[in-house]
Structure formats: structure tokens, C-alpha cells
Amino acid sequence: MSAGPRVGLFVTCLVDLFRPTVGFAAVKLLEDAGCSVEVPTAQTCCGQPAYNAGDRRDARAIAANVLRAFEGFEYVVAPSGSCAGMIKRHYPQLFADDPVLGLAAQALAARTWELTAFLVDVLKVSGLAARYDGTVAYHDSCSSLREMNVRDQPRALLAQVDGVELTDIPDGEACCGFGGTFAVKYGDISAQIVGKKAANVARTGADTLVAGDLGCLFNIAGKLHREGATVKVRHVAEILAGMTDDPPIGEA
Amino acid sequence: MGAAAAGEHVSGRDAILGSIRSALGARDDDAARATVEARVRAHPRNLVPDRTAVSDTAREAMFVSQIEATHASVARVAGDGDVPAAVAAYLAQHNLPAAATLAPDVAGLDWASQPMLETRVGVPVESDQVGVTAAFAAIAETGTLMLTSGADSPMTLNLLPDNHVVVLRRRQITGSLEDAWDRLRDHHGDAGMPRTAMFVSGPSSTADIELTLYLGAHGPRRLHIVLVED
Amino acid sequence: MRPTSARFHDNVDKALHDADLQTALHRVDKNFTSRRTAAVTAMPEFEALRDEAVRIKNHTLDHLDLYLEKFEENVTATGGHVHWAATPEDARRIILDLCQAAGARTVTKGKSMIAEEVALNPFLEAHGITPVETDLGEHIIQLADEPPSHIIGPAIHKTKEQVSDLFVAHHAKLGKSERLTEGEDLVAEAREVLRPRYLEADVGITGANFLIAETGTSVIVTNEGNGDLTQQLPRTHIVIASLEKVVPTLEDASTILRVLARSATGQQMSVYTTFSTGPRRAEDPDGPDAYHVVLLDNGRSKLLGNAFRDILRCIRCGACFNHCPVYASIGGHAYGWVYSGPMGAVLTPTMIGIEEAHHLPNATPFCGRCEAVCPMRIPLPKMMRHWREQAFDRKLEPARQRLALRVWAWLARRPALYRRLSGMAVRYLAWRGRPLGRLRDLPFAEGWTAARDLPAPQGRTFSAQWAQRRRGNT
Numbered sequence: 001m002s003a004g005p006r007v008g009l010f011v012t013c014l015v016d017l018f019r020p021t022v023g024f025a026a027v028k029l030l031e032d033a034g035c036s037v038e039v040p041t042a043q044t045c046c047g048q049p050a051y052n053a054g055d056r057r058d059a060r061a062i063a064a065n066v067l068r069a070f071e072g073f074e075y076v077v078a079p080s081g082s083c084a085g086m087i088k089r090h091y092p093q094l095f096a097d098d099p100v101l102g103l104a105a106q107a108l109a110a111r112t113w114e115l116t117a118f119l120v121d122v123l124k125v126s127g128l129a130a131r132y133d134g135t136v137a138y139h140d141s142c143s144s145l146r147e148m149n150v151r152d153q154p155r156a157l158l159a160q161v162d163g164v165e166l167t168d169i170p171d172g173e174a175c176c177g178f179g180g181t182f183a184v185k186y187g188d189i190s191a192q193i194v195g196k197k198a199a200n201v202a203r204t205g206a207d208t209l210v211a212g213d214l215g216c217l218f219n220i221a222g223k224l225h226r227e228g229a230t231v232k233v234r235h236v237a238e239i240l241a242g243m244t245d246d247p248p249i250g251e252a
Numbered sequence: 253m254g255a256a257a258a259g260e261h262v263s264g265r266d267a268i269l270g271s272i273r274s275a276l277g278a279r280d281d282d283a284a285r286a287t288v289e290a291r292v293r294a295h296p297r298n299l300v301p302d303r304t305a306v307s308d309t310a311r312e313a314m315f316v317s318q319i320e321a322t323h324a325s326v327a328r329v330a331g332d333g334d335v336p337a338a339v340a341a342y343l344a345q346h347n348l349p350a351a352a353t354l355a356p357d358v359a360g361l362d363w364a365s366q367p368m369l370e371t372r373v374g375v376p377v378e379s380d381q382v383g384v385t386a387a388f389a390a391i392a393e394t395g396t397l398m399l400t401s402g403a404d405s406p407m408t409l410n411l412l413p414d415n416h417v418v419v420l421r422r423r424q425i426t427g428s429l430e431d432a433w434d435r436l437r438d439h440h441g442d443a444g445m446p447r448t449a450m451f452v453s454g455p456s457s458t459a460d461i462e463l464t465l466y467l468g469a470h471g472p473r474r475l476h477i478v479l480v481e482d
Numbered sequence: 483m484r485p486t487s488a489r490f491h492d493n494v495d496k497a498l499h500d501a502d503l504q505t506a507l508h509r510v511d512k513n514f515t516s517r518r519t520a521a522v523t524a525m526p527e528f529e530a531l532r533d534e535a536v537r538i539k540n541h542t543l544d545h546l547d548l549y550l551e552k553f554e555e556n557v558t559a560t561g562g563h564v565h566w567a568a569t570p571e572d573a574r575r576i577i578l579d580l581c582q583a584a585g586a587r588t589v590t591k592g593k594s595m596i597a598e599e600v601a602l603n604p605f606l607e608a609h610g611i612t613p614v615e616t617d618l619g620e621h622i623i624q625l626a627d628e629p630p631s632h633i634i635g636p637a638i639h640k641t642k643e644q645v646s647d648l649f650v651a652h653h654a655k656l657g658k659s660e661r662l663t664e665g666e667d668l669v670a671e672a673r674e675v676l677r678p679r680y681l682e683a684d685v686g687i688t689g690a691n692f693l694i695a696e697t698g699t700s701v702i703v704t705n706e707g708n709g710d711l712t713q714q715l716p717r718t719h720i721v722i723a724s725l726e727k728v729v730p731t732l733e734d735a736s737t738i739l740r741v742l743a744r745s746a747t748g749q750q751m752s753v754y755t756t757f758s759t760g761p762r763r764a765e766d767p768d769g770p771d772a773y774h775v776v777l778l779d780n781g782r783s784k785l786l787g788n789a790f791r792d793i794l795r796c797i798r799c800g801a802c803f804n805h806c807p808v809y810a811s812i813g814g815h816a817y818g819w820v821y822s823g824p825m826g827a828v829l830t831p832t833m834i835g836i837e838e839a840h841h842l843p844n845a846t847p848f849c850g851r852c853e854a855v856c857p858m859r860i861p862l863p864k865m866m867r868h869w870r871e872q873a874f875d876r877k878l879e880p881a882r883q884r885l886a887l888r889v890w891a892w893l894a895r896r897p898a899l900y901r902r903l904s905g906m907a908v909r910y911l912a913w914r915g916r917p918l919g920r921l922r923d924l925p926f927a928e929g930w931t932a933a934r935d936l937p938a939p940q941g942r943t944f945s946a947q948w949a950q951r952r953r954g955n956t
Binding site: 263264265267268269271272273274275276277278284285287288291292295296297298299301318322356374375378393394395396401402403406407408410411412428429430433444445446447448449450451452453454455456457458459460461462463464466468469470471472 | 506509510513525527530531534538541544545546547548549550551552560565566567568572616617618619622635636637638640641642645665666668669670672673676677680681695696697698699705706707708710711714715725730731732733734736737739740747749750751752753754755756757758759760761762763765766767768769777779783784785786787788
Binding site: 011013015016017019023024042043045049051054058059061062065093142143173178179180181182183184185186189190191192194195218219222223225226233247251 | 851873887930937
């Protein structure tokens with residue numbers, strides 16, 4: 001039994017369904033840093049799709065499941081600024097008028113972290129033994145930037161990876177246009193926004209695009225591939241954990 | 253709370269105030285009134301940037317550099333007696349006709365010293381090219397002139413002619429907007445606010461066409477400050 | 483203005499295919515964001531000033547009735563008149579009465595969003611009074627017979643060529659028949675054309691950025707000086723402003739002014755910031771003889787008591803517009819009413835109803851930049867989400883979408899069943915994605931796949947693999 005922190009991994013539905021490699025990369029990073037990691041099986045989603053659709057009732061029901069499933073962990077870590085943001089910033093609001101669940105939500109929020117911020121700010125990870133040869137453009141998701149104060153941490157970690165040449169994307173604070181169901185419901189606007197982001201990524205000349213949120217990554221990758229670009233797209237956890245044997249996002 | 257009897261006309265004022273009070277769940281009580289009265293009477297300062305609390309010399313330098321950055325020009329003269337010459341020189345420099353309309357509050361300067369300069373005192377007419385007025389104060393923080401209406405200062409003279417020359421005295425330069433209000437309150441006392449207090453930070457401009465900056469949209473295209481040092 | 487917000491999808495399609503508009507929007511995006519950043523970076527106190535501004539506005543809203551009464555008291559004491567308009571109809575009627583009493587034939591106007599909101603111009607025209615817009619951007623759209631497309635730059639959607647066309651078409655009857663192409667010349671022509679209108683106007687109507695309770699003062703903020711000419715030259719000056727413009731003191735207005743211009747255009751102060759109190763004094767050589775302030779409610783008083791109260795802190799700087807990826811893609815007209823951009827997505831449904839306007843708070847990825855740049859810290863995404871809750875309760879979204887959401891939410895609460903069904907779906911999508919590892923099209927997802935590929939899932943879910951791994955380890 002490890003003496004390190006006991007972490008509950010919040011897998012996120014996109015990682016679970018679309019790209020499990022990211023989940024395994026997160027587990028490896030946490031275990032290498034001394035944590036004991038468990039993955040509660042009762043989790044499905046953080047409830048954000050219902051919350052953003054104005055369906056508070058369903059959002060609360062799904063969130064209540066999350067509150068129960070993640071009771072008792074010292075930390076809850078998600079490889080996603082969006083899901084971590086939902087738990088940390090929005091769960092307390094969702095249960096603001098519930099005397100019991102309100103407290104539970106605040107308690108969970110206080111223990112919830114985005115993966116790269118947890119590795120740097122809490123675990124103080126300093127010697128990643130990973131190698132990746134390439135120029136990497138890092139995209140900041142809106143939720144990471146504006147909800148979770150994540151910006152320097154993933155860059156600090158990427159700087160520890162041998163062979164990585166890091167570059168910033170012009171107009172880096174601009175949204176990629178994903179926004180969950182927005183990308184489908186208002187797909188033409190979303191496509192316009194991601195078109196600008198893809199063009200800015202291309203401007204960097206980087207061979208790899210990396211971010212901490214799969215929603216953004218699938219959106220930008222989808223646009224890049226439609227335009228015939230050859231940029232490789234991965235979640236930052238894959239690079240940090242040295243797990244880049246699987247094909248990049250949207251490739252076979 | 254102000255509900256009308258059937259058939260009785262509720263004034264717009266009563267309807268609106270009633271709606272506000274109902275939404276706020278507020279009572280029109282003494283405590284609330286006292287709070288409002290106290291704030292208005294005391295008009296406390298909020299956060300004022302401390303870079304404005306500097307020496308007179310620094311304030312003057314700050315004012316000049318700020319307003320020059322907005323395409324206005326500044327000429328320093330030693331005393332009141334030098335003002336008419338500075339105005340004549342400015343007009344010549346810009347190939348403007350040697351004629352100016354003066355506000356009464358600058359009419360007392362020694363314009364006779366510039367016999368080639370045709371002057372008129374009073375409100376402007378459409379054909380006037382040059383207006384010369386005095387400032388009430390200036391604000392170093394933002395490079396801003398404070399121009400106030402009064403018996404001797406027609407506000408339209410600041411706006412209609414294409415060229416505006418403002419006579420500003422060094423001692424009129426304050427640090428912040430809040431300092432300027434204090435100065436106004438001290439000066440006007442019981443007379444209260446003037447009809448107009450205009451804060452001017454450069455010549456008239458617009459960016460309404462493709463976000464390109466053009467001067468002289470409706471107000472003066474040129475703003476020149478004659479800064480009297482004494 | 484008749485709303486077209488319900489035709490949002492059509493409006494958006496038109497906007498996305500409008501090459502001139504896209505060029506103009508690109509210019510707006512580049513310009514305003516960098517200016518604001520520069521201004522904010524240069525001011526160490528900026529964040530603290532935002533907090534002060536929020537404090538002042540919240541305090542004022544808490545006592546809005548009393549501060550409005552105090553404002554009225556001081557306007558009256560300085561020789562002016564305050565009129566209370568509960569509805570747009572009231573506001574129009576009050577202003578018409580004042581104009582008729584002044585025997586007005588033409589009326590000059592400074593830029594006023596409130597005047598747009600109450601549709602003042604068509605009403606005056608219907609009663610034989612000619613309103614003349616003096617702000618250059620408003621003049622341009624008056625000629626084009628269009629509503630404003632941005633809260634501080636009403637004509638930013640127009641190219642210079644389009645302005646040239648408008649001027650040569652409409653200024654010809656004033657003796658100006660040459661088609662000008664240089665911006666400088668266009669501005670000069672507008673100045674020449676409007677100058678006589680200023681001088682002949684019987685009444686000048688302005689908006690107000692602030693109303694000051696302490697002194698009974700209205701404040702306008704312009705760069706052109708058009709508002710000043712509008713309120714100084716005619717015999718009657720009418721201010722039309724909404725209730726929440728009031729602030730307690732001159733100092734309070736000064737504080738908020740510090741964040742207003744910087745947030746809007748990156749300036750420290752606009753070229754002309756003018757405080758007007760009452761009509762001319764007996765000894766003044768110029769200025770209006772009469773000063774009237776028309777206070778408009780139009781539903782704002784009700785907002786004080788509900789979840790949208792914070793929108794009343796809005797100071798009309800436009801920073802949210804300038805940083806919004808949706809606005810940058812579609813421009814202001816696509817929103818379909820007077821107020822567009824993020825603040826419009828919150829305010830417009832309060833005035834035209836969520837049924838008509840439900841697309842506005844829905845058409846956003848919630849990137850949060852609007853809230854990040856708002857000088858008044860208005861929680862715009864939160865209020866848009868609140869509108870979505872109302873739209874949800876009223877079943878305003880398409881039936882298919884609502885069903886999909888219900889099914890998904892039902893499954894998400896049943897982990898075992900969710901895992902089984904999602905595992906199947908994921909295997910199917912992975913298969914569909916062969917051989918490239920991505921899909922070019924997918925039923926019901928055309929919004930995505932029209933312009934983007936959809937990366938395929940890896941094929942087995944994390945849950946399944948993790949469960950297998952754990953079984954293998956025990």
C-alpha cells in the first residue's frame with residue numbers, strides 16, 4: 001500500500017468512451033508521483049451536458065451520483081479542465097439551496113483538481129522521465145484558463161519532457177468553438193470559430209497539437225483533418241506519461 | 253405600497269418607484285434614506301490612482317505628455333502677456349487666417365499687442381475658424397482639459413470652430429478627476445454645478461469607418477493648448 | 483424594431499456568407515482586443531477599480547428608488563424636469579409632446595441605445611418631425627435604414643466602399659454628388675452635411691452614460707463631439723436614459739469612467755466626457771433654455787428582484803462584444819434586435835421574451851471571455867444558462883434534442899446500463915471510422931460533420947479495460 005495521497009480518478013465521459021489511453025496515462029502519472037489511484041465504477045459523467053441545456057433536475061441527479069461515488073478520497077483528479085471545472089465551480093451552485101448536498105458539493109469541490117495543476121501545484125512533480133521529439137503547440141481550453149487557473153502548469157510539465165519544443169498559439173485565449181452540444185446545435189458558428197483556431201495552429205508550424213481537454217482536441221483535430229493538415233493531435237497526459245504508441249486523435 | 257384604486261390613474265413615477273420597491277422588497281424607511289443622504293452629502297472618494305499625487309512639476313509634465321499623445325499640441329509661455337503672440341504664431345504655423353473668436357474670459361489679455369490678428373468676442377458663428385477659450389482646470393492623470401460654462405465662457409466656442417486654442421495656467425493643473433471636482437465645488441460653492449462641465453482629451457475624432465482614426469469628426473480638428481507657466 | 487431573433491439560423495447563415503461583413507468583423511476582433519489589453523496592462527489599479535465599480539453599482543441598485551428620487555430632486559432644483567416612462571410607448575409619447583411643445587421640425591440626436599430600444603425615430607417621423615442622427619456611425623446606418631450592429635460602433639459592419647455608396651446616394655440631394663473614396667473625405671463630407679442640421683435643430687436628444695443623483699447631472703461620453711453639439715445648440719435638450727444609469731455622486735461616476743473607456747476602446751478617457759446639469763443659467767451666453775430627462779423602465783425595475791439583476795450593472799462599454807467568438811463570427815444584426823453580443827443575449831429576452839429570443843443565450847460555447855473582460859464583473863454565462871433553464875421548462879428547444887437529452891441523462895444515472903450501451907455505440911463508431919480513424923459524416927451530427935471530420939473512438943471504453951485489468955489483478 002502506497003503511503004501517498006489517495007486519489008479518485010474522475011475519468012470523464014469523453015476519455016472513457018473515446019480515448020481511454022488518456023485515462024491510463026493519467027493513472028500512470030499519478031502512480032509514478034506516489035499516489036494510490038482508484039477509479040470508482042459508479043461514475044458516468046459530471047452532468048455538464050444536462051446543466052448547460054438548462055435541465056437542472058437531471059444535472060442534479062447525475063451530480064448527486066458523483067458526490068456519492070467520490071466520497072472519501074483525499075483528492076479527485078480529472079484529465080479535463082471542463083469536467084473539473086463543472087465539479088469545482090458549478091456543483092456548489094447546483095446544490096446551493098440543498099442544506100445536505102450543498103455541503104457535500106462544497107467538500108468535493110475543495111478536493112477536485114485538473115490533472116496538470118494537481119501534478120504541479122500539489123504533487124510538485126519535477127522529473128518526468130518521458131521523451132517526445134517534436135514541436136508542440138499547446139492549446140488552453142477556456143475552462144482550464146478561466147475556471148481552473150491552469151496555464152503555467154502543463155507548460156512546466158512539458159518543459160520536463162526531453163525533445164519537446166514548446167510553442168504558443170497566436171490569439172491563444174480564443175475559444176476553439178467546441179462548447180459541448182453547441183458544436184452540433186450551432187455547428188456553422190462553431191465551424192467558423194474552429195476554422196480560426198485551426199489556422200492559428202497551422203501558423204505555429206508545430207507538428208503536434210496538445211491540450212488538456214478532449215472536447216477541444218476532437219474539435220480542432222476534426223477541422224485540421226478536414227483541411228488536410230498533418231498536425232498530430234494528442235492529450236497532454238499522453239505526452240507526459242510517454243504513452244504515444246497509440247495513433248494520435250483522428251488517425252489510425 | 254402605492255397600489256392604485258380601481259380606475260385611478262397611477263403616474264409613471266408612482267408605477268416605477270412602486271415596481272422598484274416591490275422588486276427590492278424595500279421599505280422606504282429612515283435608515284435607507286439616511287444611507288443615501290450620507291453618501292451624497294459626503295461624496296467620498298473611491299480608489300484614486302496614486303500616480304496622480306505628485307509634485308506640481310511632475311503633474312505638469314504628466315499632463316503635457318498625456319495630451320500630446322492624443323494629437324493635441326502644447327506651447328508653453330512665461331506669462332499672460334505672451335499668450336496673444338503664441339496664438340498668432342500657432343495660426344501662422346498652420347496657415348490659418350489671422351482671425352479668432354475669443355471667449356470673454358480671455359478677452360482681457362493683451363490682444364492689442366497683435367495688431368495683425370483680427371479678434372471678436374462672444375459666441376461663435378458658423379464661419380469662425382478659430383476659437384480661443386480659457387480652461388477651468390486640467391487633469392494630469394489622463395491629459396484632460398476641464399471647461400465649464402459661465403457668463404464669460406460660451407461652450408459652443410469649444411465646439412464649432414475647427415481650431416480650438418485653450419489658455420491654461422499651470423496652477424490649474426490638478427492630479428485626478430476627483431481633484432478637479434473638489435476644485436469645482438470650492439470655486440462654485442452655493443451656486444452648485446454649472447450647466448456644462450466638459451472634459452476634453454484631444455481633438456474631435458472618429459473611428460466609425462473601418463476603425464481608422466480620423467480627426468475633426470464634428471468638433472474641432474485641432475486642439476492647441478497655450479500653457480502659461482507663471 | 484421588429485425582432486428577427488427567432489430566425490436566428492437564417493440570420494447566421496446569411497452573416498457567415500457575407501464576405502464584407504466577415505472582413506469588417508475580422509478588423510473589429512483584431513483592433514479592440516489588443517487596445518483593451520494594452521490599456522489594462524498599463525493600469526496597475528484596474529482590477530481594484532473593477533471591484534470598486536461593482537460595489538458602487540450594487541449599492542446604487544440596492545437603493546435605486548431613493549437615488550432616482552434624489553436625482554429628480556436635483557434636476558428640478560437646477561431648473562430641469564424629470565419624466566418617468568414605464569414603457570416604450572410612454573417614452574415616445576413624452577418626447578413627442580416635448581418636441582411638439584417646442585415647435586420642433588428637426589431634432590438632432592446623439593447616439594442612444596435607449597432611443598433605439600423604444601423605436602423613437604420612426605415614431606417622430608410618423609408625426610412629421612425629422613430626427614437627424616449626428617454620430618457618424620448612426621448617420622451611416624440612418625442612411626442605410628439599418629439598426630446598429632455594435633453597442634458603441636453602430637456601423638462597424640460597413641466597409642468604406644459601402645459608406646461611399648451610401649453617401650453618394652443620399653448626399654447628392656444636398657449638392658454633394660462626387661463619390662468619395664478616402665476615409666478622410668467621407669468624414670469631412672459628413673461633417674459638412676450635418677453642420678447645418680445642428681444649427682437649425684429645435685431640439686437635441688442625447689442618451690446618458692450616467693445620471694448623477696448628487697447633482698442632477700447627465701453624462702455623455704463621445705469621441706466626435708456630436709453629442710455636445712446636439713445638447714448645446716438647440717433651445718431644448720432632452721435626455722433619454724434607463725433607470726439603472728444613475729450613480730450616487732460625481733466621485734462614483736469618476737470611478738466608473740476609469741474602467742469604461744479602457745474597456746471599450748483602450749482610451750483612458752473619451753475625447754469628450756461632458757456633464758450637463760439643467761438648462762443654461764441666466765448669465766450663460768449659450769446653451770439650451772430647457773432641460774428634460776426621460777427615465778425609462780421597460781422592465782428593468784422587475785429585474786431588480788430576479789436572477790437577472792446583475793445585467794443592470796452594464797455600462798455599455800462593448801468589451802463583451804469585442805471578445806466574443808460568436809459575435810466575431812456573425813456580427814450584431816444576426817441577433818435580431820437592438821442589443822446583441824453577450825449582454826444582448828441576456829438583456830434581449832427580458833424585453834422581447836424568451837420564446838422569441840431563445841437562440842441568443844443558447845448560441846454560445848460558454849467560453850467565459852465576456853465575463854472575464856466585463857468591467858462590471860457581470861456573470862453573463864450564468865445568466866445565459868438561467869435563460870436556458872427557462873427555455874427548457876417551456877420546451878422551446880426542438881423535440882428531438884429534448885428527447886436525446888432525456889435519454890442520455892436517464893442512462894447516465896444507471897452506470898451498468900450506460901456502460902453496456904455506450905460500449906456498443908463506441909465499437910460501432912470505431913468501426914465506422916475505419917480505415918482512417920475518423921468519420922466524414924454521421925447521422926444527426928451534420929452540424930459537426932459539415933465542416934469537420936469526427937475523430938473515431940479507440941474502440942473499447944476505459945471502463946471496460948479498467949474492469950478487465952482489475953479482474954486480471956485479483
